[in-house]
Amino acid sequence: MELTNVSKQIIKNLSVDCVVFGFENFELEVLLIKRKLNPGKDSWALPGGFILKSETLDDAAVRLLEETSNVKNIYLEQVHTFSKTDRFPLRRVISVAYLALVNPEKHSLKPGIDATDVKWQKVKDPIDFPFDHQEIFDRALNQLRKRVRTKPIGFELLPEKFSLTQLQNLYESILGEEVDKRNYRKRILSLKMLVPLNEYQKGVSHRAARLYKFDSKAFKKLKDEGFNFQL
Amino acid sequence: MELTNVSKQIIKNLSVDCVVFGFENFELEVLLIKRKLNPGKDSWALPGGFILKSETLDDAAVRLLEETSNVKNIYLEQVHTFSKTDRFPLRRVISVAYLALVNPEKHSLKPGIDATDVKWQKVKDPIDFPFDHQEIFDRALNQLRKRVRTKPIGFELLPEKFSLTQLQNLYESILGEEVDKRNYRKRILSLKMLVPLNEYQKGVSHRAARLYKFDSKAFKKLKDEGFNFQL
DNA sequence: TAACCTTATTGTATTTTTTACACTTATCAA
DNA sequence: TTGATAAGTGTAAAAAATACAATAAGGTTA
Secondary structure, eight states: OTTOOOOOOOEEEEEEEEEEEEEEEEEEEEEEESSSSSSSOOOOOOEEEEEETTTOOOOOOOOHHHHHHHOOSEEEEEEEEEEESSSSSSSEEEOEEEEEEEOGGOOOOOOOOOOOEEEETTTOOOOOOOTTTTHHHHHHHHHHHHHHHHHHHGGGGOOOOHHHHHHHHHHHHTTSOOHHHHHHHHHHHHHHHHEEEEEESOOOOOOOOEEEEEEHHHHHHHHHHTTTOOO | OOTOOOGGOEEEEEEEEEEEEEEEEEEEEEEEEEESSSSSSOOOOOEEEEETTTOOHHHHHHHHHHHHHOOOSOOEEEEEEEEEETTSSSSEEEEEEEEOOOOOOGGGOOTTTEEEEEEEEEEESSOOOOOOHHHHHHHHHHHHHHHHHSOOGGGSSSSSEEEEHHHHHHHHHHTTTTOOOOHHHHHHHHHTEEEEEEEEESSSOOOOOOEEEEEEHHHHHHHHTTTTOOO
């Protein structure tokens, strides 16, 4: 490893923090790491780290998620940049927050170099965040709640083939409120972004639900036509 | 001036760029400065500059707008952080974009230390931006178009007392499309955020329009009740 | 002072969208 | 075969969005 290589130079006053959402057992979750070092040693924090001179913020977010938790190839979007002068105790660090969506089943967790542990934590359980991570988390959750009504991002959190009930559960657990089953189905199907499959749920002791998949081409077409939906 | 004072230390790899919108003569405008120095000397660019160790990004945006254009005490919101590695020619600089709203009549312009000139430029006229300022501008305009439908921010751009026609003109010039007068009035008045005054337009050679003012208390109340409007 | 020009102001009928609501079907387990 | 559980489905009522045009007011001009 060439530490003198310009491309590996760390920008020490700029970090990226990722709020990674997952969905398992009908519950919205967030990915946390246990910090190996001070400040905040042993506390459960948002995964993140510093950016390199050679990479964009998006690149950094991708890299840091791989490094800190082994999570790859996921939906990412920038949320906000946090800049309180005392937000990090050691020195002035400004942090760019990212929102990420992951299907937990597709990604095995593995603590990165600066963490002793990684876990999925239910969003509705209380979390004792260090630094300003509570504020970052709140903002990211807020953004997720807006997005889920205007972009079909929820599919990132589900298996490729899913039932309408799964989709509705996800939707409800992101928004934190319940919706009418028939009305939800009507709306979501009317958008023509879902294709029904000739496959059904397996291993359940009740009527098996039909499976659907997300039709990204149909969605792209809608978008190109300037169609704005609101779920 | 104590250059050694920590509070005045500049963070050289982090800048703020402001997209300042104004509304004059029924037209949406943007504030541009003529750069005094290279890179981009003499080009018309977005006002901005570097942040100080002692200030937040919001603070920096406020300060830079005062410094570069004499514009004070205005609506500000963060838009996005831009980080392409080659976005600034001299060295790696990451820039946080802000959206600002100003009533041009209330602010006299005065070029700051790094500018030879300042001006309001009509948004619909072509602008030849340096660096990645086109991208920054596009994103800010986009955000403004979203905001104007979900927050009563347009009032920042108008005099304290305004007519419904003025408000509608502003709305139309932000969105770039026309709306029906009767329906617009119905909707905006139904929100109860406007109070009709016993004052009327003056100096016009036709029927004088009634003036209204924005009722920020009523709006706050609406928001506290969790009411989300969509214009 | 009457005719004219310009913009302000106002209501209704139609269409579209959203909401509320409950029974039947399928599958497995007991 | 009965019971339990979740899947799947339609309609009527209410609310919201849209399309649309005549009258009022103030100033200017002939």
